[in-house]
Ligand code: SF4
C-alpha cells in the first residue's frame with residue numbers, strides 16, 4: 001500500500017515514530033529500540049557490522065550455548081580433526097615425518113615425500129589446483145568449510161568457547177558477569193578462564209611448531225629448556241600471545257575482517273549456492289505463536305536463532321558476510337519447531353533458488369567450467385609428481401674457464417655440478433657422458449660422490465670429449481646422473497670447443 005507521496009504504509013509509520021523518538025546520540029543520530037539507525041526514509045538495516053556499536057566500539061557477543069543434531073555432528077567432526085592434527089606430527093614413514101613444513105629451512109615433507117625449493121613448479125600448480133577446488137567447493141556448498149573444518153572455528157567454538165561456558169555459564173550469566181562490578185566471583189572466574197586460555201594457546205602454538213620443526217626437534221627443544229633455544233622460545237611465546245588474543249578477544253572478527261576466504265564469499269557464492277538459509281517463503285509473515293493462526297508463517301519470532309549466533313546476526317535477514325555456516329541457528333530453530341509442532345528445517349542448508357523457486361540443485365555453467373579447470377590442473381600436477389626424480393642436478397661450466405686440448409687429442413671442459421638427494425637414503429652418484437662412449441669424466445678434489453639423504457652436494461669435474469665429436473665453438477653434451485648403475489637424470493650442458501679448422 002502506498003500513499004499520495006508514494007510512501008509505503010510501513011515507511012509512513014517509521015517516519016512518524018522518527019518524529020517521536022528522542023535524540024540518543026551526540027552525533028544527532030537516532031536509533032530505534034533495537035539500536036538500529038533510523039533515517040527519514042526508514043530503519044537503516046546495515047549501517048555497521050554486528051559486532052561494532054554505533055560509536056565504532058567492539059561489541060562482545062555472548063551466544064547462547066548451542067545444542068542439537070548438527071552441533072553433535074560438528075562436535076564429532078571437530079574431535080576427529082583435532083585428534084588428526086595432534087597425532088600427525090608423531091606419524092613417521094621409514095623414520096621420517098609424514099608431514100613437515102619447515103619454512104625456515106625451505107624443506108617440506110608431504111605424505112612422506114621430501115619437496116625442495118626446486119620442486120616449486122609442482123607446488124605452484126598444486127596450490128592453483130587447491131585454490132580452484134576451494135572456489136568450486138564454495139560455489140556449490142558456500143562456507144561449509146568455515147563451519148565444519150576451519151581450525152579457527154574448531155578452536156574457537158569447540159575448545160575455547162566450551163571452556164568459557166564451563167566457567168562463566170550460558171549467555172545470560174556471561175552477560176551478567178561482563179556487566180557486574182569486579183568482586184570475588186568475577187576475579188576468580190576471569191583469572192581461571194584466562195589462565196586456561198593462556199595454557200591452551202601455548203599448547204596450540206606448540207602443536208603448530210611440531211609441524212615446522214618436527215616432533216623430535218620439538219622434544220629436544222622442550223627437554224633442553226627455554227633458555228637453551230631463546231629465539232625459538234620467543235617465537236613460541238609470540239604465537240601463543242597471538243592465539244590468546246584471537247581466541248579470548250578478537251574471536252569472530254578473524255572470520256569477518258581478516259580471513260581472505262571470508263572476504264571473498266560475496267563473489268564466490270550465487271543464488272544456486274547451498275548456504276545456511278532461512279526459508280522466508282515458509283516463515284513469513286512472522287509473528288508470536290498462536291494456535292490455528294492462518295495469517296502467519298512458521299516463524300514465531302522467538303529470536304532463538306539470533307541468540308545462538310556466534311557472529312551476532314539474524315539469519316532471517318538473508319545471507320550475510322558474518323555467517324560462518326556454523327549451523328547453530330538451524331539447531332535452535334529445529335528445537336523451536338519441535339515445540340510448536342511444526343516441521344523442522346525452517347532454517348536449513350538450501351540455495352536461494354531452492355527456497356524461492358523450489359528448484360532442485362542445478363549444475364551451472366560456472367560449476368562445469370571450474371570442474372574442467374580443476375581436472376586439468378590435477379592432471380598436470382599428477383604428471384609432474386610421477387615424473388619427479390629422486391635427484392635434481394644442475395651442471396654448469398666452471399666460471400672463467402676455457403676449453404683445453406689434451407695431448408691425446410681430446411677437448412676438455414671444466415664443470416661444477418650441484419646435486420640434490422630428495423630421498424631419505426644415502427646415494428652413491430656416478431656421472432657419465434651420454435651419447436659419446438669415448439668421452440671421460442674425471443672428478444677434481446674427490447674420488448667419488450656420495451650424497452647423504454635429504455641433502456645436496458657440489459662436485460667439480462673435467463669432461464673430455466674426442467676432438468672428432470666436436471663440430472663448433474658451442475656444443476651441447478648430455479651428462480647422466482646415475483646411482484648404482486641406474487640412470488636418474490639426464491642433464492644438458494654447454495661444451496665449448498675450438499673454431500673449426502683451428503688446432
Ligand atoms: S547465521 Fe546461523 S549459521 Fe550463520 S553464523 Fe549465525 S548461527 Fe551460524
Ligand code: SF4
Pocket residue numbers: 278283298299300301302303304305306316332333336346347
Ligand atoms: S528460531 Fe526459528 S522460529 Fe525462532 S525466530 Fe528464528 S527462525 Fe523464527
